[in-house]
């Protein structure tokens with residue numbers, strides 16, 4: 001079906017499926033088929049932040065004090081995160097927008113992607129502070145074998161869906177010969193590609209970020225690189241919201257609350273979905289190995305980081321009905337929770353200096369509790 | 377809305393029974409008794425504290441955005457309105 005930027009069919013968006021129905025026409029939010037996406041949009045907008053609001057200048061001094069192996073850990077993680085957000089800043093838009101059929105989901109995807117571009121901008125902010133000219137770091141992202149391996153695995157599901165959608169939009173269902181290769185396009189296959197892609201995005205935001213988050217917060221536990229940690233906390237808060245959105249999409253499908261064919265596909269492809277998750281876990285463990293190849297950092301080593309990946313994976317997988325395949329009972333890095341809590345994002349006492357006027361205002365709010373032990 | 381001075385008993389499967397009183401959230405009550413519970417956002421959008429409600433009723437203080445199944449609750453943003461029995465995620 002050819003895409004149109006304003007579908008002139010007078011359809012009822014309340015009866016459209018999330019994907020592969022009519023293209024969206026009127027961007028209206030007074031009524032929603034799935035109210036959750038409207039709520040997520042509001043929440044995400046309320047999280048708005050700018051990287052420049054966070055003063056990272058003290059990190060430059062801290063960075064010089066890090067050992068070579070710690071520098072390797074810090075910079076490698078930033079490269080990996082830059083890769084992830086480069087992909088996430090464009091891919092949900094390009095892969096999902098052409099096939100979305102309800103306005104609240106369309107706007108959620110646009111809002112989500114926009115925040116990914118804030119994340120990308122924040123890496124430039126961090127790196128520019130550390131190096132002045134961060135070109136060599138950025139250039140290495142397309143050279144480094146460890147990072148390229150991950151990029152290929154993540155973009156594969158997006159690229160597959162995007163290509164199939166393009167063929168469907170221009171040539172429709174059927175078998176099409178393109179550059180000497182036959183491609184069979186059917187709605188069922190398109191929906192399967194969408195299902196697998198959504199699982200891959202879910203796994204990405206569920207666990208792929210957490211090895212590097214753990215390293216960042218382990219530095220912060222030692223009061224090092226705290227400007228960076230403040231930024232990563234803001235990013236982690238956004239990522240949690242993104243994760244919630246793909247969990248909702250997957251569960252709406254699986255529970256038959258949207259397109260009934262997607263419920264069948266969810267059942268049919270459960271094994272593949274599980275495998276996508278398990279592969280991501282495996283790759284994250286390999287990443288931990290790569291990070292610590294020149295030595296560990298205080299408070300963190302490869303073993304404990306791998307346990308943490310398994311612990312997080314159990315939680316994330318059970319949220320979408322994939323069970324808890326790993327045998328880790330308690331949280332191996334309990335201090336992580338303090339950094340992942342929204343309470344601590346805005347006003348934590350040990351926070352590094354914040355330079356902006358806007359955030360300064362928030363910080364100057366004083367709680368009666370702050371003076372609990374203060375006697376006049 | 378329940379009255380602010382209400383207090384209810386919370387039975388946590390495989391742990392113990394504790395008393396909940398306002399204005400704490402259910403999560404804060406569980407933490408107060410040193411029972412390990414997973415949490416991240418503490419405001420209902422991440423789902424890390426997702427637990428099973430076996431008996432009784434709760435009321436949300438913040439609209440929960442995280443995905444929860446019919447028999448599940450988010451302790452970080454709810455309070456009991458009756459005596460309740462819950463099971464924490466493993």
Ligand SMILES: [Fe+2]
Pocket residue numbers: 085088115116119235239
């Ligand atoms: Fe991001």
Ligand SMILES: [Fe+2]
Pocket residue numbers: 088116205238239242
């Ligand atoms: Fe994200």
